[in-house]
Amino acid sequence: MAADPRGFLKFTRRNPVRRPVALRLRDWNEVYAEDDVAEQIVQAQRCMDCGIPFCHRGCPLGNLIPEWNELVGKDRWASAAERLHATNNFPEFTGRLCPAPCETACVLALNRDAVTIEYIEKSISEMAFAHGWVEPIRVAHPTGYKVAIVGSGPAGLAAAQQLVRAGHAVTVFERADRIGGLLRYGIPEFKMEKAILDRRLAQLTAEGIVFFPNTTVGRDLSFAQLRADFDAVVLALGATRPRLIAVPGSEGAGILPAMEYLPHANRAVHDRSYEPPIVATDKRVVILGGGDTGADCLGTALRQGAKEVIQLEIMPRPSDSRPETAPWPMYPPLFRISSAHEEGGDRVFARETVQFELNASGQVTALITAEVAMSEDGKLQRVPSTERRIEADLVLLAMGFLGPDLSMFDLAQRPALSERGTIQVDDCFVTSLEGVFAAGDARRGQSLIVWAIAEGRSVAYHVDAYLMGNSDLGCPIAPDTAALTIM
Numbered sequence: 001m002a003a004d005p006r007g008f009l010k011f012t013r014r015n016p017v018r019r020p021v022a023l024r025l026r027d028w029n030e031v032y033a034e035d036d037v038a039e040q041i042v043q044a045q046r047c048m049d050c051g052i053p054f055c056h057r058g059c060p061l062g063n064l065i066p067e068w069n070e071l072v073g074k075d076r077w078a079s080a081a082e083r084l085h086a087t088n089n090f091p092e093f094t095g096r097l098c099p100a101p102c103e104t105a106c107v108l109a110l111n112r113d114a115v116t117i118e119y120i121e122k123s124i125s126e127m128a129f130a131h132g133w134v135e136p137i138r139v140a141h142p143t144g145y146k147v148a149i150v151g152s153g154p155a156g157l158a159a160a161q162q163l164v165r166a167g168h169a170v171t172v173f174e175r176a177d178r179i180g181g182l183l184r185y186g187i188p189e190f191k192m193e194k195a196i197l198d199r200r201l202a203q204l205t206a207e208g209i210v211f212f213p214n215t216t217v218g219r220d221l222s223f224a225q226l227r228a229d230f231d232a233v234v235l236a237l238g239a240t241r242p243r244l245i246a247v248p249g250s251e252g253a254g255i256l257p258a259m260e261y262l263p264h265a266n267r268a269v270h271d272r273s274y275e276p277p278i279v280a281t282d283k284r285v286v287i288l289g290g291g292d293t294g295a296d297c298l299g300t301a302l303r304q305g306a307k308e309v310i311q312l313e314i315m316p317r318p319s320d321s322r323p324e325t326a327p328w329p330m331y332p333p334l335f336r337i338s339s340a341h342e343e344g345g346d347r348v349f350a351r352e353t354v355q356f357e358l359n360a361s362g363q364v365t366a367l368i369t370a371e372v373a374m375s376e377d378g379k380l381q382r383v384p385s386t387e388r389r390i391e392a393d394l395v396l397l398a399m400g401f402l403g404p405d406l407s408m409f410d411l412a413q414r415p416a417l418s419e420r421g422t423i424q425v426d427d428c429f430v431t432s433l434e435g436v437f438a439a440g441d442a443r444r445g446q447s448l449i450v451w452a453i454a455e456g457r458s459v460a461y462h463v464d465a466y467l468m469g470n471s472d473l474g475c476p477i478a479p480d481t482a483a484l485t486i487m
Helices: 037-043 065-073 077-085 089-095 117-130 153-167 196-207 223-228 260-271 290-303 339-343 449-468
Strands: 146-150 169-174 211-212 230-236 256-257 284-288 308-313 346-349 351-358 364-374 380-382 388-389 394-397 401-403 437-438
Touching: 037 065, 037 117, 065 077, 065 117, 077 117, 089 117, 089 196, 089 449, 146 153, 146 223, 153 169, 153 196, 153 449, 196 211, 230 449, 260 290, 284 290, 290 308, 290 339, 290 394, 308 351, 351 380, 364 394, 437 449
Parallel strands: 146 169, 146 230, 169 211, 230 437, 256 394, 284 308, 284 394, 308 346
Antiparallel strands: 351 364, 364 380, 364 388
16 A cells, blocks of 8 residues: 555544543543544655654654654554654553644644644554564573663653663662552543553563562662662652642642642552542542643543532643744644543633632631733733632642652762752763763653653663663763753
């Protein structure tokens, strides 16, 4: 089957189909219907064989997007899967969770709708698993070096797979009871079913990676012992310290960070006997923060049967079209509607929380908010006489994260930090401690899953070079340039 070179002129973009809202609110299954393979072949033919594929620039992994689009357009799925996995360890994750900066950099997006890159990526990965094309890769000649990775999120897992394929003995330590980091307990089931994660973890285990869940470095195993037992250590801790709010009443019960709510909800989906300490059932829920984590809280609260949900965002409502301040191919701040926003709740922009009201028992009962506006110097200022009272039984703080939790370290062993509170590294991802590397959100701050995987691949390259003198692994990013990129 030959792809149509004029496909971008003949075919229009068709987005993946979401299941009906009434149906998906009754379960925790993924919101999208099954892939339409025939439609994906058509959509792949919209890739226009442009002279300079800017989608490469939009993707931190440098995915070979036009190449696997062409292969899908020719119904050559196995070859497409091979090309996709050449640069992305976990396309089934990014195909579900990435906001697709590659699509905003698509050349076709200059005057038409972009190619459905993310959905095609997901379809390729699902086709690969369905047909058994994703197989463990075992090296024939181990190097004899041992590498410890602390943290099992996407950065840690990507680094682990790259390093074990380079021949090193890799051990991953995770403080939670199951492997996966935020993929396991931060991402709701309706965005990615955990069977997808377990499927990939089975491959990683078969490749020889050893996982130790329920192991907190600094408590169950000292960091000094870790450094002594391994030839290199990678800190892929994530950025788990939440941004809190300091206003009167913020110490009240029922006001908690999103990551003290979402993991319990995820756990309860798979363990019917587990009773979450906090649920949204029959409660008036207010979510502070309008990003992805806020949307995750929204979808979760609606499925738990919240009485009402309001999502507050301090920034003004984004534009519906690309602003002049973010010209193509930059990732623009646009008004986006996630699957959770389709399902219910109210979104309120340009309001800040001034105070929480508590009852005699210290339980939150309401918020006092005020409208904010951008001043001439680019700062948000409160608009007088715009206060509004919003009743609430549960307030979820989804305002972002400040950096990694470094409680595992004694002060004398703690790696140097940047001005932003992240772990500081040099051009080879090396921290201030000999043989200790850092990558992912712990190094760059809160970011996208595609950046986490790119960082994991890159730190693996430098660890391999540190141990062997050189490396043949891929290295998609460098710390100096990565730190300057917002998306």
